[in-house]
Amino acid sequence: MKRVITYGTFDLLHYGHIRLLKRAKELGDYLIVGVTADDFDKNRGKINVHQSLMERIEAVKSTGVADEIIIEEYEGQKIDDIRRYGIDIFTVGSDWEGKFDYLREYCEVKYLERTEGVSSSDIRTENRKIKIGFIGESEVVVKYARECEYVNGLEVAGTYTQNEKLEVNNRFLSFDDLLDNVEAIYLVSEPSKHYEQISKALFKGKHVLCEAPIALSVDEFNKLYQLAEENNCVLMDSIKTAYSTAFSRLLLLAKSGKIGKVISVDATATSLRDIEIEDIGQTWNSINAWGPTVLLPVFQLLGVNYNRKLIMSKMIDEEKSFDGFTKIDFVYDDAVAGVKVGKSVKSEGELIISGTNGYIYVPAPWWKTDYFEIRYENPTDNKRYFYQLDGEGIRYELVAFAKAIETRKSSDYIRIKDSKAICQVIEDYYNRKDFVELK
Numbered sequence: 109m110k111r112v113i114t115y116g117t118f119d120l121l122h123y124g125h126i127r128l129l130k131r132a133k134e135l136g137d138y139l140i141v142g143v144t145a146d147d148f149d150k151n152r153g154k155i156n157v158h159q160s161l162m163e164r165i166e167a168v169k170s171t172g173v174a175d176e177i178i179i180e181e182y183e184g185q186k187i188d189d190i191r192r193y194g195i196d197i198f199t200v201g202s203d204w205e206g207k208f209d210y211l212r213e214y215c216e217v218k219y220l221e222r223t224e225g226v227s228s229s230d231i232r233t234e235n236r237k238i239k240i241g242f243i244g245e246s247e248v249v250v251k252y253a254r255e256c257e258y259v260n261g262l263e264v265a266g267t268y269t270q271n272e273k274l275e276v277n278n279r280f281l282s283f284d285d286l287l288d289n290v291e292a293i294y295l296v297s298e299p300s301k302h303y304e305q306i307s308k309a310l311f312k313g314k315h316v317l318c319e320a321p322i323a324l325s326v327d328e329f330n331k332l333y334q335l336a337e338e339n340n341c342v343l344m345d346s347i348k349t350a351y352s353t354a355f356s357r358l359l360l361l362a363k364s365g366k367i368g369k370v371i372s373v374d375a376t377a378t379s380l381r382d383i384e385i386e387d388i389g390q391t392w393n394s395i396n397a398w399g400p401t402v403l404l405p406v407f408q409l410l411g412v413n414y415n416r417k418l419i420m421s422k423m424i425d426e427e428k429s430f431d432g433f434t435k436i437d438f439v440y441d442d443a444v445a446g447v448k449v450g451k452s453v454k455s456e457g458e459l460i461i462s463g464t465n466g467y468i469y470v471p472a473p474w475w476k477t478d479y480f481e482i483r484y485e486n487p488t489d490n491k492r493y494f495y496q497l498d499g500e501g502i503r504y505e506l507v508a509f510a511k512a513i514e515t516r517k518s519s520d521y522i523r524i525k526d527s528k529a530i531c532q533v534i535e536d537y538y539n540r541k542d543f544v545e546l547k
């Protein structure tokens with residue numbers, strides 16, 4: 109019996125795929141189809157696959173051509189599969205011509221002519237693009253706009269900024285003007301402006317991705333979410349770390365008991381900047397700039413129901429609105445957490461999750477990492493984990509935003525209760541609740 113294998117993403121299954129599968133089957137007696145896992149696709153740069161792995165498998169199954177369907181999950185798996193399944197012929201479309209010649213050592217390799225005029229990418233693009241506008245004064249605007257180029261479903265409409273130095277394409281003269289020309293916005297304006305700007309956008313039925321914190325109080329946060337719901341709009345927190353593969357994997361590993369029971373979460377994030385006193389109103393203070401990022405692993409691992417907290421800040425301005433440094437301690441029933449943020453204090457930007465059997469160590473800068481370690485008492489048991497991180501996680505975040513708009517379902521990378529708990533901490537900071545000011 110001649111065994112044939114082929115691989116593909118098979119997103120939005122089309123005529124080209126079906127023709128390829130049929131011809132692959134005709135090459136032998138038994139056809140195995142490898143469908144790529146979502147993470148594997150992400151690493152190959154295919155980050156805007158529309159259907160989930162299960163949906164794509166179901167679609168391939170429904171053709172009735174495959175005798176067996178497997179999942180392709182890692183680099184180098186093809187050789188393993190060819191050996192394991194006793195494969196005689198490996199085949200793919202001619203768009204891969206030459207790329208798999210290295211497999212000739214293990215089996216016959218055949219490239220089948222690709223069907224002209226149809227591809228998943230084309231279908232995805234035809235599906236229409238969401239016009240997105242960018243609002244804010246920092247370089248982050250440029251970064252996000254640039255990352256959109258890698259996301260098929262989004263099209264940059266332009267920017268509304270007061271910052272003359274930002275190199276952006278189309279500049280809108282007013283916020284309203286921008287809103288009238290887009291379907292969605294990304295907002296990185298100063299946090300005190302968020303409430304007004306987000307309300308305005310939601311009233312006009314625009315979807316919002318907002319650099320966290322979304323609001324400076326829970327009351328405002330609730331009102332904005334209600335408004336989003338009434339207008340059938342997506343309102344999403346932007347914390348790029350939440351979308352990095354390494355970060356989501358380490359959360360899963362910690363939750364699955366790899367280090368025993370989690371007892372302490374400690375996260376630090378600082379970026380030393382020269383802060384001009386006259387610019388203080390326009391500059392993100394430490395708690396706003398870094399608070400949401402460091403609070404994320406705390407709330408995602410220990411939950412939002414802490415018993416006590418203490419916020420300790422060192423203010424650098426007369427009005428006492430700008431914390432150059434803040435440390436927050438949390439006490440839970442059975443665990444503790446500590447976070448440190450700073451824009452006028454420097455520290456090691458690491459994340460440590462301590463458990464009863466070992467700990468997870470993420471080196472600085474942990475918020476844009478592709479790597480972490482699980483360490484045990486016996487160092488020979490230590491394990492290192494590496495993942496791909498493209499565009500600091502921004503790219504994946506934009507994909508999640510585009511998907512959320514399409515499905516009108518908020519992504520579960522950052523749960524609403526985590527966003528709300530973040531706003532609560534920031535509200536308490538401004539209200540000086542559970543607060544100590546350092547002299």
Ligand code: CTP
Pocket residue numbers: 115116117118119124125128154199200201202203204221222223224225226227228229230
């Ligand atoms: N294929 C084909 N003819 C097409 C499209 C795809 O023969 N018009 C083949 C590919 O060569 C590959 C398999 O179908 O062997 C799965 O391809 P996949 O990459 O999943 O589909 P594409 O439509 O090429 O997807 P994309 O546009 O995202 O690259």
